[in-house]
Amino acid sequence: MDIEKVVRQHLKMEQFFSGFTLKGKTGTDKPQQKKDNGMTSAEKAADLEKIAEEVNQCRKCGLGSIRTNAVPGEGNPNARIMFVGEGPGADEDAQGRPFVGRAGQLLDKIIVACGLKRSDVYIGNILKCRPPDNRDPRADEIISCLPYLQRQIEIINPEIIVALGAHAAKTLLNTTKSIGQLRGQFLEYYVGINRPPVKLMATYHPAYLLRNYSPDNRRKVWEDMKKVLAELDLPIP
Ligand code: SF4
Numbered sequence: 001m002d003i004e005k006v007v008r009q010h011l012k013m014e015q016f017f018s019g020f021t022l023k024g025k026t027g028t029d030k031p032q033q034k035k036d037n038g039m040t041s042a043e044k045a046a047d048l049e050k051i052a053e054e055v056n057q058c059r060k061c062g063l064g065s066i067r068t069n070a071v072p073g074e075g076n077p078n079a080r081i082m083f084v085g086e087g088p089g090a091d092e093d094a095q096g097r098p099f100v101g102r103a104g105q106l107l108d109k110i111i112v113a114c115g116l117k118r119s120d121v122y123i124g125n126i127l128k129c130r131p132p133d134n135r136d137p138r139a140d141e142i143i144s145c146l147p148y149l150q151r152q153i154e155i156i157n158p159e160i161i162v163a164l165g166a167h168a169a170k171t172l173l174n175t176t177k178s179i180g181q182l183r184g185q186f187l188e189y190y191v192g193i194n195r196p197p198v199k200l201m202a203t204y205h206p207a208y209l210l211r212n213y214s215p216d217n218r219r220k221v222w223e224d225m226k227k228v229l230a231e232l233d234l235p236i237p
Helices: 003-018 041-057 090-095 102-113 139-156 166-173 206-211 215-231
Strands: 081-085 122-125 160-164 186-189 198-203
Touching (some): 041 139, 081 139, 081 166, 102 206, 102 215, 122 139, 160 166, 160 215, 166 186, 166 198, 198 215, 206 215
Parallel strands (some): 081 122, 081 160, 160 198
Antiparallel strands (some): 186 198
C-alpha cells in the first residue's frame, strides 16, 4: 500500500478530531449557491425567533414541565447544512443551547474539520426539551415536538440535513432501519408535497462516537462529512 497515502489519511483523521484550525475557504467564503425559498434573511430570522418563543412556552408534552430550559436550536438562518440531533442533554438543558456538552464539543471539532464555523450551520434537535436521565424519546413526545423542527427546516431551507444518530435519522426518514444501514449515503427528507426533498446524510451521533471512539467509527463519520462537502462543492480539507 502507498505509505504516503496512509500517512495522509492518518493526518486527516487526527486533524478531524483534534480541532486543528484549517486554512482555506469556509462555507461562507464560497459563492452562495443555495436555492432560495423566497424568504429574506430577516424574515427567516424573525420566523425562527417566533418558533423559539413558542418552544420556550410549550407544554405540549410532559417534558415541558420538567425541563430547566427548552432548547429551540440555533445557528445561521441561511445555513446550507443543518445538523439535527435527538434531544437536549443535561448541559443543553442547563444552558438552553444545543450541543454544548462533551458531544457538542466533538460536533464543533467535526464542523471545524470540515473547514466551517459553528455560525455557518444550524443545529437543532428532534426534541426541544430534555428527557429525564437522557432516556430515548417517546413516540408521543416526538409527535408533539416534531412540527417545530419541520417548520425550522422549511424556513432555513438547507441543502443538506445531517441527521446525528439513529433517533434523528429514523424520525426524519420515517424508517425503522438502523443507523448502520442508513449512514453513508444521501437519502431524502420530504418537506411537503409541493417542495422538492432535502438531501439527508445520516451519521453517528457525537455522543455515540465518544462512547465508541474507534478509528473505524471516526473514519466513517469523516467519510460521511466528506460526501456532504463534495455535494455542496465545498473544499475537502
Ligand atoms: S419536548 Fe417539544 S412538545 Fe414537548 S414540551 Fe418541549 S417543546 Fe413542547
